Amino acid sequence: MKEQSVTTGNRLVVSRGHAxxxxxxxxxxxxxxxxxxxxxxRSFAHGKNLKSKFTNRLSEFIIEKIIFIxxxxxxxxxxxxxxxxxxxxxxxxxxxPLIDFLTGRFWYPNSVNPQFGILPLILGSLWVxxxxxxxxxxxxxxxxxxxxxxxxxKTRTSLKVVIEFLSAIPSVVLGFIGIMVxxxxxxxxxxxxxxxxxxxxxxxxxxxxxPTIISISDDAISSLPKEYREASLALGATRLETIxxxxxPAASSGIVAGVMLGIxxxxxxxxxxxxxxxxxxxxxxxxxxxxxxxxxxxxxxxGDTVRQSTHYHSLFAIGIVLLIMTSCxxxxxxxxxxxxxxxDR
Amino acid sequence: MKKEQREKLVFSLLTxxxxxxxxxxxxxxxxxIFRGIGTISWEFLSAMPRKGMREGGIFPAxxxxxxxxxxTMIVALPLGVGSAIYxxxxxxQGFLTRTIRLAILNLAGVPSVVYGLFGLGLFVLFxxxxxxxxxxxxxLACLVLxxxxxxxxxxxxxxDFSYRQASLALGATKWQTIxxVVLPHAAPGIVTGAILAIGxxxxxxxxxxxxxxxxxxxxxxxxxFDQVMALPYHLYxxxxxxxxxxxxxxxxTALVLLGIVSIFFAIATAIRIRFKMANR
Amino acid sequence: MSKxxxxxxxxxxxxxxxxxxxxxxxxxxxVTALIGPSGCxxxxxxxxxxxxxxxxxxxxxxxxxxxxxxDIYQPDVDVVSLRRRVGMVFQSPNPFxxxxxxxxxxxxxxxxxxxxNQLDEIVERSLREAALxxxxxxxxxxxxxxxxGGQQQRLCIARALAMEPEVLLMDEPTSALDPIATSRIEELxxxxxxEYTIVIVTHSMQQAARISDKTVFFLMGExxxxxxxxxxxxxxxxxxxxDYVTGRFG
Numbered sequence: 001m002k003e004q005s006v007t008t009g010n011r012l013v014v015s016r017g018h019a020x021x022x023x024x025x026x027x028x029x030x031x032x033x034x035x036x037x038x039x040x041x042r043s044f045a046h047g048k049n050l051k052s053k054f055t056n057r058l059s060e061f062i063i064e065k066i067i068f069i070x071x072x073x074x075x076x077x078x079x080x081x082x083x084x085x086x087x088x089x090x091x092x093x094x095x096x097p098l099i100d101f102l103t104g105r106f107w108y109p110n111s112v113n114p115q116f117g118i119l120p121l122i123l124g125s126l127w128v129x130x131x132x133x134x135x136x137x138x139x140x141x142x143x144x145x146x147x148x149x150x151x152x153x154k155t156r157t158s159l160k161v162v163i164e165f166l167s168a169i170p171s172v173v174l175g176f177i178g179i180m181v182x183x184x185x186x187x188x189x190x191x192x193x194x195x196x197x198x199x200x201x202x203x204x205x206x207x208x209x210x211p212t213i214i215s216i217s218d219d220a221i222s223s224l225p226k227e228y229r230e231a232s233l234a235l236g237a238t239r240l241e242t243i244x245x246x247x248x249p250a251a252s253s254g255i256v257a258g259v260m261l262g263i264x265x266x267x268x269x270x271x272x273x274x275x276x277x278x279x280x281x282x283x284x285x286x287x288x289x290x291x292x293x294x295x296x297x298x299x300x301x302x303g304d305t306v307r308q309s310t311h312y313h314s315l316f317a318i319g320i321v322l323l324i325m326t327s328c329x330x331x332x333x334x335x336x337x338x339x340x341x342x343x344d345r
Numbered sequence: 346m347k348k349e350q351r352e353k354l355v356f357s358l359l360t361x362x363x364x365x366x367x368x369x370x371x372x373x374x375x376x377x378i379f380r381g382i383g384t385i386s387w388e389f390l391s392a393m394p395r396k397g398m399r400e401g402g403i404f405p406a407x408x409x410x411x412x413x414x415x416x417t418m419i420v421a422l423p424l425g426v427g428s429a430i431y432x433x434x435x436x437x438q439g440f441l442t443r444t445i446r447l448a449i450l451n452l453a454g455v456p457s458v459v460y461g462l463f464g465l466g467l468f469v470l471f472x473x474x475x476x477x478x479x480x481x482x483x484x485l486a487c488l489v490l491x492x493x494x495x496x497x498x499x500x501x502x503x504x505d506f507s508y509r510q511a512s513l514a515l516g517a518t519k520w521q522t523i524x525x526v527v528l529p530h531a532a533p534g535i536v537t538g539a540i541l542a543i544g545x546x547x548x549x550x551x552x553x554x555x556x557x558x559x560x561x562x563x564x565x566x567x568x569x570f571d572q573v574m575a576l577p578y579h580l581y582x583x584x585x586x587x588x589x590x591x592x593x594x595x596x597x598t599a600l601v602l603l604g605i606v607s608i609f610f611a612i613a614t615a616i617r618i619r620f621k622m623a624n625r
Numbered sequence: 626m627s628k629x630x631x632x633x634x635x636x637x638x639x640x641x642x643x644x645x646x647x648x649x650x651x652x653x654x655x656v657t658a659l660i661g662p663s664g665c666x667x668x669x670x671x672x673x674x675x676x677x678x679x680x681x682x683x684x685x686x687x688x689x690x691x692x693x694x695x696d697i698y699q700p701d702v703d704v705v706s707l708r709r710r711v712g713m714v715f716q717s718p719n720p721f722x723x724x725x726x727x728x729x730x731x732x733x734x735x736x737x738x739x740x741x742n743q744l745d746e747i748v749e750r751s752l753r754e755a756a757l758x759x760x761x762x763x764x765x766x767x768x769x770x771x772x773x774g775g776q777q778q779r780l781c782i783a784r785a786l787a788m789e790p791e792v793l794l795m796d797e798p799t800s801a802l803d804p805i806a807t808s809r810i811e812e813l814x815x816x817x818x819x820e821y822t823i824v825i826v827t828h829s830m831q832q833a834a835r836i837s838d839k840t841v842f843f844l845m846g847e848x849x850x851x852x853x854x855x856x857x858x859x860x861x862x863x864x865x866x867x868d869y870v871t872g873r874f875g
Contacts, residue, residue, distance in 0.1 A: 059520075060518050060519065060520050063520045064435060064519075064520070066427070067427050067430050067431045067434075067435060068431060068435065070423065070424055070427025070428055070430075070431060071427060071428040071430075071431025071432060071435075071436065072431075073424055073428075074424050074425065074427075074428035074490055074494060075428070075445055077424075077487055077490065078448055078449060078452055078487075078490070078491070079448075080463075080467065081452065081455075081459075081460070081463045081487065084463055084466050084467050084471075085459065085462060085463060085466075088462075088466050138362070139362045139365050139366060140362075140366070141362075142358065142359050142361075142362030142363070143359075143362045143363045143365075143366050145359055146359040146360060146362060146363040147363065150356055150359050150360070151363070159363060159367060161614065162366075162367050162370055162371065163366060163367070163370075164610075164614075165370070165607075165610055166366070166370045168541065168544055168545060168548070168606055168607075168609070168610045169370075169373075169374075169548070169603065169606065170545075170547075170548025170549070170550070170577050170602060170603075170606060171548070171550065172548065172550045172577045172578075172580050172581050172602070173377070173548070173580070173599050173602060173603055174373075175581070175584075176580055176581075176584050176595065176599050177373050177376075177377070177599075179584055179585070180584070180592075180595070181376070207366075207369070207370070210366055214366070238348060238352055239352065240351065240352040240355055240356070261454065264454045265454075267456070268454070268455070268456025268457065268458070268459070269456070270456060270457060270458040270550070270551040271550045271551055271577075271581060275581065275584070275585055295456055295458045295551070298458050298459075298461070298462060298551075299458050299461070299551050299554055299555070302461075302462070302465065302555050303554075303555075307470065315462070316462055316466070319458075319459045319462040319463075322455075322456055322458075322459055323455060323459055326454050326455055326456060327451050327454075327455070329454070330450065330451045330453075330454040331447070331451060334447070334450055334451075
């Protein structure tokens with residue numbers, strides 16, 4: 001059966017050019033009353049021995065190890081991020097008790113009598129985020145519904161491209177537009193002495209959160225089974241009723257997850273808020289005041305700190321607070337999304 | 346009648362929300378192009394900044410950003426794609442892989458400034474790389490790594506099991522199957538995800554502010570241990586820290602940065618569209 | 626002559642006992658059909674013939690399975706060499722997203738064949754054997770996904786034949802095809818048994834009766850009866866076989 005090739009173990013030594021004239025065997029073929037023939041020459045010589053040889057498996061073994069190492073490296077790096085932040089940040093609590101750190105009303109890291117209370121910073125972040133959410137949720141969810149259910153296909157595609165591009169615009173460019181254009185607009189509209197306010201930050205951050213909210217909500221609505229829509233319309237409901245009584249409730253978990261991830265983005269946004277909110281580290285009472293967020297504090301002050309000082313460690317500790325806040329949001333959003341997907345099945 | 350009117354009203358409102366997202370975005374892009382295009386010249390792109398950055402070009406910032414992006418790619422792509430292959434194809438699925446996936450997903454949502462802190466602590470100080478391209482690129486690589494892994498995993502998982510099965514049944518080894526069947530099928534997804542992630546890294550400011558960027562450094566880097574200027578940070582500096590900065594240079598810089606990011610975006614979108622067409 | 630012989634094979638998926646004490650001989654250059662109600666273990670069994678079950682977590686196999694004189698479940702057996710000798714065609718056509726040519730050349734290329742001439746020859750031979758050559762010879766470079774379902778399945782057969790396996794396993798190869806495409810594949814199987822040992826899983830008793838020399842009836846993970854197809858369908862020894870082939874359950 002294997003007459004025309006010579007084997008050495010599992011390796012093939014090819015002997016081409018039909019040593020024996022190939023056996024021609026006409027093949028009866030249903031459709032082509034055929035001239036098909038089987039040229040019965042063997043190209044392979046499968047060794048009869050099935051035992052694996054180490055040399056044959058060596059390359060496979062090496063590649064598997066390389067991939068294993070790559071995978072482990074990533075995992076180690078990702079673990080290091082947690083470990084490093086926590087180890088660098090926790091030492092601040094030797095100097096400043098945790099409660100004072102979180103609830104202290106004054107952030108004076110560089111005064112003679114330094115105070116490390118991050119409450120104003122936390123509140124700054126929360127105000128900006130709350131403002132951004134107030135703006136981006138109605139617009140974002142509305143836009144998602146428009147894309148998923150109302151817009152004609154061509155409009156839908158171009159809208160999606162624009163929104164995706166919006167998410168690719170660097171935050172520093174948005175901050176720049178905030179300084180050059182938006183802050184003036186806010187100053188004049190609200191008759192303020194300065195346009196660098198929490199509101200200015202909120203508006204810009206809203207634009208950074210919207211792509212996340214829109215794309216996840218849009219996915220949630222678009223991936224609903226066709227039957228939902230058809231069943232509702234067949235019962236005589238209008239498109240509007242179908243959207244608000246059937247589709248949006250059915251997609252609500254996805255929409256909630258999208259909003260949560262949007263909040264996560266808003267809290268973590270750094271450059272935009274640092275450029276336009278004025279950065280006064282005091283407890284804000286209105287969106288029209290200047291304020292400072294946790295992220296901006298880290299970015300603005302890290303350059304001036306003395307390494308391993310309390311101030312240095314306190315900035316890492318702010319990083320931990322941010323990490324914990326965003327992690328909670330992400331994990332809950334992931335849980336909501338997963339549950340929604342399970343519910344579909 | 347009333348029903349129809351209400352429907353019309355709500356649909357107009359929905360259209361309005363879409364307009365509220367899209368029009369400001371397009372206006373902003375258009376405005377930057379309008380104000381910045383006059384500044385763009387060969388000199389602006391290829392000359393050193395002069396007179397405290399108020400004249401001359403932004404060449405070192407462009408070089409800095411390009412070298413950071415290249416460094417990020419070199420580190421993040423093999424690590425990210427390799428890890429995704431490990432997690433989907435080799436690792437035993439169970440509690441551990443689920444935990445790792447959750448951690449990766451979570452890290453994709455961690456603020457970039459936190460990565461900056463990590464990079465500062467680990468690469469700049471602990472490993473002693475100082476403020477350098479190396480430290481910056483490694484930090485950005487860590488930043489995009491979760492995104493690259495997640496996108497690659499999605500793409501690998503979307504390759505039907507029957508293809509793997511068919512290849513293995515033909516006597517291909519596991520790696521041959523991954524290399525010649527799984528990766529080609531997953532490639533568009535992996536590439537698109539990676540390009541988008543790296544395009545985003547090109548525009549990141551907070552991490553490089555802490556790990557690499559120089560305020561003003563009118564010369565080119567000699568090695569990966571040098572500091573560099575970088576476009577996003579440069580834009581931040583000239584729009585907040587330098588009094589008397591001509592607006593034309595600010596808009597020009599913003600336009601160049603937007604242009605670089607658009608290139609990444611355009612490539613990724615083109616690949617995605619071509620792939621969708623081919624699949625039809 | 627027996628090509629494959631199975632001795633006391635047991636297979637567990639976790640705690641589920643999927644195959645129970647299978648003893649079976651499969652003869653060279655014959656078509657052996659595996660029949661039985663769904664979930665009876667026939668697919669699991671055919672997948673164990675080239676160790677495709679290794680891909681599934683939690684599968685435990687004991688017993689012996691000889692390909693000629695070697696037990697394929699010995700720990701030092703190389704599954705890659707095994708699968709080169711025991712090819713497989715799956716339920717739904719699954720050509721790779723490559724050209725027709727590259728689909729067929731896939732196995733040989735992985736084997737290490739680089740010569741263009743040789744690959745050309747293999748591709749032509751395999752496509753002829755799979756009765757597809759005349760239909761595709763002018764468009765070898767175009768995508769395999771442009772073929773009809775029946776053509777795709779014959780391409781998958783050609784792809785398996787390219788490796789010149791000794792045994793060809795077919796797991797319900799026509800279940801996704803229309804009657805015309807099905808009958809072409811059946812004719813093809815009839816041709817192929819001159820060269821290859823064929824094991825086919827089918828849910829259609831008519832198909833088993835039409836194309837096979839031997840038939841094996843599986844029920845609840847056990848081989849109830851294995852004999853000449855003629856015997857199974859006309860005078861089975863076991864009552865359960867008779868009930869099944871006469872359509873009383875299934």
